[in-house]
Structures are given as structure tokens and as C-alpha cells.
Amino acid sequence: MVEIPAGSASAIPAAEVADMELYHPKSWWTKYVFSQDAKVIAVQYALTAISIGLVALVLSWLMRLQLAFPGYFAFIDADRYYQFITMHGMIMVIYLLTALFLGGFGNYLIPLMVGARDMVFPYANMLSYWIYLIAVLILVAGFFVPGGPTGAGWTLYPPQAVLSGTPGGRDMGILFMLSSLIVFIIGFTMGGLNYVVTVLQGRARGMTLMRMPLTVWGIFTATVMALLAFPALFVACVMMLFDRLLGTSFFMPAIVEMGEQLQHGGGSPILFQHLFWFFGHPEVYIVALPAFGIVSDLISTHARKNIFGYRMMVWAIVIIGALSFIVWAHHMYVSGMNPNFGFFFATTTLIIAIPTAIKVYNWVLTLWRGDIHLTLPMLFALAFIVTFVNGGLTGLFLGNVVVDVPLSDTMFVVAHFHMVMGVAPILVIFGAIYHWYPKVTGRMLNDTLGHVHFWITFLGTYAIFFPMHYLGLLGVPRRYYELGETAFVPPSAHSLNIFITIMALFVGAAQMVFLFNLVWSLSRGRLAGGNPWRATTLEWQTPQTPPAHGNWGKDLPVVYRWAYDYSVPGAPEDFIPQTEPARDIPTREVVA
Amino acid sequence: MAVVLILVLLALGSVVFHILSPWWWTPIASNWSYIDTTLIITFWITGTVFVAVVCFMAYCVYRFRHKPGNRAAYEPENRRLEWLLAAGTAVGVAAMLAPGLVVWHQFVTVPDDATPVEVVSQQWLWSFRLPGADGTLGHAETRKVSAENPLGLNTDDARGLDDVIIEGGELHVPVGKPVHMLLRSVDVLHDFYVPEFRAKMDMIPGMVTYFWFTPTRTGTFEILCAELCGIGHSQMRGTVVVDEAADYQAWLEQQSTFTQLVASGEPQTTD
Numbered sequence: 132m133v134e135i136p137a138g139s140a141s142a143i144p145a146a147e148v149a150d151m152e153l154y155h156p157k158s159w160w161t162k163y164v165f166s167q168d169a170k171v172i173a174v175q176y177a178l179t180a181i182s183i184g185l186v187a188l189v190l191s192w193l194m195r196l197q198l199a200f201p202g203y204f205a206f207i208d209a210d211r212y213y214q215f216i217t218m219h220g221m222i223m224v225i226y227l228l229t230a231l232f233l234g235g236f237g238n239y240l241i242p243l244m245v246g247a248r249d250m251v252f253p254y255a256n257m258l259s260y261w262i263y264l265i266a267v268l269i270l271v272a273g274f275f276v277p278g279g280p281t282g283a284g285w286t287l288y289p290p291q292a293v294l295s296g297t298p299g300g301r302d303m304g305i306l307f308m309l310s311s312l313i314v315f316i317i318g319f320t321m322g323g324l325n326y327v328v329t330v331l332q333g334r335a336r337g338m339t340l341m342r343m344p345l346t347v348w349g350i351f352t353a354t355v356m357a358l359l360a361f362p363a364l365f366v367a368c369v370m371m372l373f374d375r376l377l378g379t380s381f382f383m384p385a386i387v388e389m390g391e392q393l394q395h396g397g398g399s400p401i402l403f404q405h406l407f408w409f410f411g412h413p414e415v416y417i418v419a420l421p422a423f424g425i426v427s428d429l430i431s432t433h434a435r436k437n438i439f440g441y442r443m444m445v446w447a448i449v450i451i452g453a454l455s456f457i458v459w460a461h462h463m464y465v466s467g468m469n470p471n472f473g474f475f476f477a478t479t480t481l482i483i484a485i486p487t488a489i490k491v492y493n494w495v496l497t498l499w500r501g502d503i504h505l506t507l508p509m510l511f512a513l514a515f516i517v518t519f520v521n522g523g524l525t526g527l528f529l530g531n532v533v534v535d536v537p538l539s540d541t542m543f544v545v546a547h548f549h550m551v552m553g554v555a556p557i558l559v560i561f562g563a564i565y566h567w568y569p570k571v572t573g574r575m576l577n578d579t580l581g582h583v584h585f586w587i588t589f590l591g592t593y594a595i596f597f598p599m600h601y602l603g604l605l606g607v608p609r610r611y612y613e614l615g616e617t618a619f620v621p622p623s624a625h626s627l628n629i630f631i632t633i634m635a636l637f638v639g640a641a642q643m644v645f646l647f648n649l650v651w652s653l654s655r656g657r658l659a660g661g662n663p664w665r666a667t668t669l670e671w672q673t674p675q676t677p678p679a680h681g682n683w684g685k686d687l688p689v690v691y692r693w694a695y696d697y698s699v700p701g702a703p704e705d706f707i708p709q710t711e712p713a714r715d716i717p718t719r720e721v722v723a
Numbered sequence: 724m725a726v727v728l729i730l731v732l733l734a735l736g737s738v739v740f741h742i743l744s745p746w747w748w749t750p751i752a753s754n755w756s757y758i759d760t761t762l763i764i765t766f767w768i769t770g771t772v773f774v775a776v777v778c779f780m781a782y783c784v785y786r787f788r789h790k791p792g793n794r795a796a797y798e799p800e801n802r803r804l805e806w807l808l809a810a811g812t813a814v815g816v817a818a819m820l821a822p823g824l825v826v827w828h829q830f831v832t833v834p835d836d837a838t839p840v841e842v843v844s845q846q847w848l849w850s851f852r853l854p855g856a857d858g859t860l861g862h863a864e865t866r867k868v869s870a871e872n873p874l875g876l877n878t879d880d881a882r883g884l885d886d887v888i889i890e891g892g893e894l895h896v897p898v899g900k901p902v903h904m905l906l907r908s909v910d911v912l913h914d915f916y917v918p919e920f921r922a923k924m925d926m927i928p929g930m931v932t933y934f935w936f937t938p939t940r941t942g943t944f945e946i947l948c949a950e951l952c953g954i955g956h957s958q959m960r961g962t963v964v965v966d967e968a969a970d971y972q973a974w975l976e977q978q979s980t981f982t983q984l985v986a987s988g989e990p991q992t993t994d
Binding site: 209213282283284288290294296297385386389390399400434435436437439440441442443466470478482485488492493496499501505510516517525531532533537540590602611612617618619695 | 726729730733737740744745746747748749755757758761762765768769772773776777779780783784787788789793794795796797798799800801804805808809812813816819820823824826827828830831845846847864865866868870906909910911912914916918919921922923924925926927928929930932945947948949950951952953954955956957958
């Protein structure tokens with residue numbers, strides 16, 4: 132730790148690049164629809180992602196109804212059930228979580244938090260959103276083509292994904308799914324390059340990398356990972372399209388399809404799994420790292436205390452990002468790959484638990500001797516820690532190769548990944564929306580509605596997924612349309628299924644309260660002012676709220692201190708904005 | 724205060740649920756009790772960490788919640804504490820990983836005296852093949868599969884002529900003898916899964932995958948498919964019976980060899 136001597140900060144010259152007239156939008160269309168303003172693009176991303184996420188929510192209700200009351204709802208037949216689980220998974224992972232964290236929060240927060248006027252390539256940024264929208268529309272179109280969407284499971288494993296025993300395999304469903312993914316990746320790449328270059332090149336004066344808020348670190352690292360991981364999915368999609376349409380055999384060995392010998396030969400289904408999980412595992416952290424970053428800032432701001440161990444937190448993000456590229460085959464322990472790989476991948480997987488655990492310790496140690504305001508963002512952050520720790524610890528079962536053998540492909544896995552990469556990041560998303568909604572709209576979200584939403588969501592999801600682990604331990608397989616008569620499954624397991632379904636209906640209904648709050652507070656919420664949480668980071672120091680196009684008015688901000696000068700001894704207030712020159716109250720940031 | 728109470732209740736409630744849960748693993752019927760042991764070790768370590776973290780958090784919320792005039796401490800980092808925690812975590816991780824890897828070594832090392840048993844899967848049916856008198860399975864491949872030869876045996880390979888073929892029926896294995904399960908699929912991915920054996924493995928067209936186990940008690944167990952294989956996935960069931968040696972011999976003598984099946988000209992249906 133060093134104290135930066137008073138006076139040295141005044142050596143930083145004022146920004147030289149003045150606001151330029153030519154880039155402001157000239158019409159309603161270019162201001163609100165084909166906008167190049169990252170903040171508008173962020174809202175477009177968020178609204179689209181939330182809309183398609185609602186479809187996934189309804190799909191989850193339908194599949195839960197089938198599991199609780201098998202055969203009771205005639206329209207949920209096996210075809211539809213598998214289509215529902217497939218689309219639910221794909222929408223949640225890619226079209227909701229990835230798009231919302233990177234396209235939504237990334238676009239809104241990166242330029243504001245690093246002190247830039249916008250993303251460095253605003254036009255490509257705009258294209259990124261519209262291409263994402265096309266990907267979503269192709270995905271939705273899949274519901275209306277003959278045969279319906281694919282029912283291959285979100286992992287789309289060949290050969291099953293392109294054969295007739297699977298919904299959409301020989302019809303259009305799989306083609307729409309693969310096309311939509313390809314388009315999504317093209318759009319994401321345009322946005323992703325923007326986020327990376329903006330963080331590296333667009334920071335305000337004084338905003339060193341080790342002064343950036345952890346939110347930016349999380350989103351930045353996740354974006355770098357996504358740019359490296361998505362190409363694997365991209366080629367896998369293209370190769371499967373070739374197999375399906377042109378008769379190539381990348382993933383297709385000799386196969387007898389319903390008694391007919393096919394022309395394919397020599398391909399490897401496992402090759403697809405390697406490509407898929409080389410994308411798929413980093414994808415887990417592409418969703419998790421932005422959540423890690425955001426929740427760090429929520430905890431720090433609302434506990435009025437600097438994040439504990441900032442440097443360790445940054446390095447943990449970077450190390451987790453790097454390690455996550457060498458753990459992918461832990462999804463494939465029982466895939467039939469050479470079992471000796473198990474030694475390597477179990478070791479790397481359990482090693483990744485160490486930097487992850489450090490993050491958890493530092494979050495709870497930030498609470499220690501803090502001044503904890505139990506605001507909604509703080510409540511969601513606490514709920515996140517509980518849920519994430521629970522889901523992360525069950526990852527130690529599944530990552531440890533031999534323990535995975537009995538649990539793999541059971542409901543234990545479903546419970547684990549919903550806890551760790553479903554519910555946990557979504558709790559952060561909610562906390563983040565309650566935190567930044569005042570900046571986006573100028574008004575606070577309603578507190579009472581927020582508490583109703585919080586308690587039902589937190590306790591409801593825990594009641595859904597915690598007991599579900601025990602169904603998996605019992606041996607109940609995942610992706611079963613119906614369990615039927617199975618000797619080892621006691622009737623009580625069926626009662627548990629009904630309980631889980633009722634909880635799922637409740638939790639889903641609570642989200643309607645949240646949506647109502649979003650709309651209602653837009654015009655009726657309490658006026659927020661520029662910095663309602665008394666936070667230090669740059670986005671709260673904009674001259675207008677909501678920030679205007681260009682963010683900063685005439686002069687760009689100059690940064691004099693790190694993002695976590697909360698409760699600095701001797702300071703009159705319990706926070707010092709990053710723009711506050713150090714000559715009055717020196718920062719006590721740690722320097723890398 | 725509600726927050727503190729609920730956090731503590733949630734941590735303790737999870738422990739109580741774990742202890743009282745009627746949903747627990749099926750009674751084991753194979754030699755893989757080591758897997759169960761490793762799982763229990765993992766439960767103890769992770770359960771302790773979970774309760775500790777949640778209770779610590781609840782205490783922080785109780786002790787340091789905002790009251791007028793409060794001010795947070797200013798402590799950017801504490802190298803010693805951070806490294807201590809990291810080292811402690813590494814020890815815990817090693818305590819789970821080490822026994823896990825030892826057992827995995829056993830899992831992937833097939834004993835020499837294990838009897839080969841082939842399982843062939845298709846949408847949505849289990850078939851089996853046992854070596855005949857020569858103790859060896861003949862060559863087989865998907866290209867040879869036809870209505871008359873549903874498992875795709877190579878008729879040029881003499882070793883296969885005495886193989887015992889069970890199409891869509893029950894598999895029997897003798898108790899106490901290690902079994903080398905050789906897994907094949909002729910169409911899509913499947914997974915041979917018997918919860919009581921604890922072991923499972925995917926079956927992949929174009930490859931032979933494997934695992935091994937020793938059945939440790941007699942009984943009838945259900946085979947489930949554990950890898951999504953299309954709309955019939957949840958109906959793809961089979962039966963494996965673990966027999967005493969004498970019962971096993973009696974059953975085996977009633978089964979037909981490949982040669983007998985071909986000679987009888989019995990039309991083989993593949994559904």
C-alpha cells in the first residue's frame with residue numbers, strides 16, 4: 132500500500148479530445164432504434180434478452196408440469212418435452228445470460244465505468260445488436276417450422292441431433308438452431324471486439340487497469356474468453372450443418388438409423404463433444420465472471436467498504452479465465468473418451484476451486500467490519516453468495532472424476548448447474564438491475580415490490596434446486612420424459628417432484644412482480660438523483676442522469692484514485708468518487 | 724434481523740434435510756463402495772464449508788449492519804490472511820482429489836480375469852453378447868448390421884460363431900466375478916446405467932467403450948439409458964440379473980449361439 136503524495140495528481144492534464152458535434156444522432160430513428168449509443172444498445176440487448184428469457188421461463192413451467200404430473204397434460208408429449216428442455220437450456224445460457232451480461236451490462240457499464248464517451252466502434256456495436264436480434268428471431272422461427280424446434284438437448288450431441296428419433300433431427304428444427312447459433316456468434320464477435328478494445332484503449336486519464344472496478348474486469352475477461360471459445364462452437368455448428376445437408380461425416384460414423392444403413396462413415400461423435408465443451412466450459416465462466424465482478428461492486432458499495440483483496444480478486448478472475456480453457460473434458464468423464472484423461476481434467480478442475488474460493492472469502496471478508504446497508508442490491512448479493520457457494524461446492528463432487536461416475540447424467544447435475552450458473556448469476560442480474568436502474572432511468576425501483584420479488588426468488592429457487600440434488604443421488608436420470616415404474620425410486624420421490632414444480636410456478640410468478648416493477652417505476656418511481664447509492668465509480672458522476680449521448684458533457688473525467696475509496700479514514704464522507712483529486716484526501720489504494 | 728435468522732435457518736435446514744432425507748443412494752451391488760466413500764468425504768468437507776461460510780455471513784450481517792453513526796473499517800488487503808485461506812482451501816481440495824484419483828485408477832484398470840460382456844444399444848433396445856466356449860468375442864461392426872444379423876457380427880470371424888446372443892432380453896452375470904463391460908451402439912449415443920452398480924458409461928457408434936465391476940450381491944436390477952437418445956429415451960429399459968454360479972450356468976445353457984440363430988433362420992426383428 133502506498134500513499135500517493137498530495138499534489139502529484141494535479142500533474143494529470145485535462146482531456147484533449149472535445150465532444151464532437153458530428154456524431155450525435157440527427158433523427159428519432161438513429162437516436163432510439165438504429166442507435167450507435169452504447170447505452171441505448173445496452174437497453175435494446177437487455178429488453179430482447181429478457182423477452183426471450185420469458186419464453187424460456189414458460190418452457191421451464193411446462194417441463195416441470197410434465198415431471199410432476201406425467202401424462203396429465205395431453206399436449207406435452209415426449210417430442211414437445213424434449214423440445215422444451217432443449218430450447219429452455221439454449222435460451223437461458225446463450226440468448227439470455229450471455230447476451231444480457233455482455234451485450235446488456237457490458238454495453239452500459241464499460242464506457243461509463245472506464246470514463247469513455249462510447250464504445251470505440253459504435254457502428255459495429257449497433258450491428259452487433261441487430262445481428263443478435265436476427266439470431267433470436269431465427270431461434271423463435273424454429274418453433275413454427277414443420278416438426279418444431281430441435282429436441283436434441285441443449286448440447287445438441289450428434290448423431291442423435293440430426294437423426295429421425297429426435298424432434299427436428301430430420302426436419303428443419305436442427306437447421307434453425309445451428310443457423311441461429313452461427314448468426315449469434317457473428318453478432319457477438321462484433322460486440323466483443325468492441326468491449327475489449329474499449330477497455331484497453333478507451334479509458335479516461337488516470338484510469339489504470341488496476342483502478343478499474345471489478346465489474347469491468349469481470350466483463351472484460353469474460354469477453355476475451357468468449358472471443359476465444361465461441362469459434363469452437365461456430366465450427367462445430369458449421370460441421371454439423373455440413374453433415375446434415377451435404378452428407379459429410381465429421382461427426383458421423385457408420386450408423387443404422389431405424390434399420391437403414393446410412394452412407395456416413397468414419398466420423399467421430401466425440402469430436403463434437405470436445406468442440407462443444409471447449410466452448411461450453413468457458414461459457415460457464417463467461418456467465419460467471421461478469422457476475423463475480425458485478426457482485427463485488429454491489430457488496431463494496433452497499434457495505435460502504437473497499438472490496439477486500441482487490442489485487443487478489445483481479446488475479447483470481449484472470450486465473451479462473453485461463454484455467455477454464457483446460458477443464459472442458461470434465462463434462463465428458465463418462466463420454467467414452469480415453470479414461471486416462473480423467474486424471475488430468477479432475478486435477479485441473481479441482482484446482483480451479485482455489486481461486487474461486489478466494490473470491491468467496493473476499494466477498495464475505497468485505498462484509499466483515501463493514502457498514503452493511505441491507506438494500507435490495509445487497510440482499511441479492513448475499514443470496515448470490517449462498518447460492519453460488521452451494522452450487523460451487525457440488526461442483527467438487529462432479530469435478531472429482533470418480534464421484535462424477537454415479538452422479539453424471541442424473542438430476543444432481545441439473546441441480547448443480549442451475550444453482551451455480553443459472554440461479555446465482557440471475558440473482559446478480561437482479562441485484563445489478565436494482566442497483567443501476569436509477570442511473571438508466573433516473574428513478575428508483577419500488578422497494579416493497581422488490582422485497583416480495585427477492586424473498587420468493589431466493590428462497591423459492593433454493594427450495595427447487597437443493598432437494599433436487601437428492602433425487603440425483605438416488606439415481607433419477609435427467610432428461611427423462613417420465614420416470615414410469617422404476618423399482619429403485621420410492622413414491623416419496625414423486626411427491627418431491629410435485630413440490631419442486633409448485634415452487635417453480637411460484638418463483639416464475641414472482642418474476643411478473645419484478646417486470647411490473649420495471650414498468651411501473653419508469654414513471655412512478657421515486658426520483659433517484661445522480662448518485663443515490665453514494666458510490667465512487669465514474670458512472671455515478673455523470674453530469675446528467677440518465678447520462679446523455681457522449682456521457683460526460685464537455686470534458687472527459689480524470690481519475691485520481693481506485694474504485695473503492697469507501698470509509699477512508701479522515702474523509703468527511705464515507706465515499707470519495709474516483710474523480711476527486713488526491714490533493715485533498717489522499718487515496719490509500721494498493722498499487723500493483 | 725429477518726435476514727440473519729433466515730440465513731442461519733437455511734444453513735441448518737440444509738443439514739437437517741441432508742440427515743433426514745429419505746432420498747439417498749440405492750443399496751450398492753458392486754465393488755465400487757470406494758466411490759461411495761469418496762462421495763461421503765466430499766459431503767463432509769463441502770458441508771462444513773457451506774455451513775461455515777453462510778453462518779459467518781449471517782454473523783457479519785448481524786454484527787455490522789448499518790446503524791446511524793457507524794463507519795466501515797478501511798482495510799484494502801491482508802496478504803497473510805489471504806494466503807492462509809488459499810492454502811487451507813488447497814488442503815481441502817487435495818483431501819478430496821487424492822482418494823478420488825486413487826479410486827479412478829482402480830476404475831480404469833480392468834483386471835485380467837474379467838469376463839467380457841458386450842452390450843449393444845440401439846433406439847430403444849438393449850442387446851447383449853457373451854463369449855462362447857472359446858472365451859473370446861468375435862469381431863463385429865455397424866456396417867454388418869442387418870435384420871438377420873442385428874448385432875453386426877463378422878461372419879468371417881470364427882471366434883464369433885459360438886458367441887451367445889441375447890437380443891432385447893435379460894442379461895445375467897455371475898456374482899463375485901469381475902465383468903468387463905464392452906459397450907457399442909449402432910445408431911446414437913446411449914449410456915449403460917445401473918444405479919446399484921454405481922458405474923455408467925456412454926455408448927458411442929463407431930467406438931467400443933468400457934468399464935468394469937464385480938457384482939457383489941444377487942438380485943434383479945434395472946438398466947436405464949442415461950444419455951439422451953431421442954424420444955424413447957426414458958422408455959429404454961433393460962434388466963440385469965446377478966446370479967449364483969449354478970443359476971448362471973443353468974441360464975447360460977438355455978441361450979442360443981450366433982450359429983444356432985443363423986441356422987434356425989429365425990427372423991430377427993429390430994423393432
